[in-house]
Amino acid sequence: MMALAAATAMQFAASPAALATGKMKCDSGPQSTWKSRTDLESKLTKDGWKVKKSKVxxxxxxxxxxxxxGQNVEAYFHPVTMEKLLVSQRGKVIFKK
Structure with missing residues (x-):
């Protein structure tokens, strides 16, 4: 019984949802359907953003x-549509879809 509980806990801990901060969740399907982070970063740069870092x-x-x-922000984008979903600055929501 303990081994099953431990295995379940380890599987949950390795899932992407378990690693999320909880600020935003996307129902984005399999990663094989996602556009690349490089594509998103290129689009944002073209739109006038300066990208410091991106991650899933x-x-x-x-x-x-x-x-x-000129605002330093943390922003979330849908990986399939690249739609802007949430932009915040120091915990204050600037934009939310």
């Missing part, structure tokens, strides 16, 4: 960067 969080792309308006 909660099934979304999480981006740390500077908006065209």
């Amino acid at each position: 969080d909660g099934g979304c792309y999480e981006v740390y960067g500077v908006t065209p308006e």
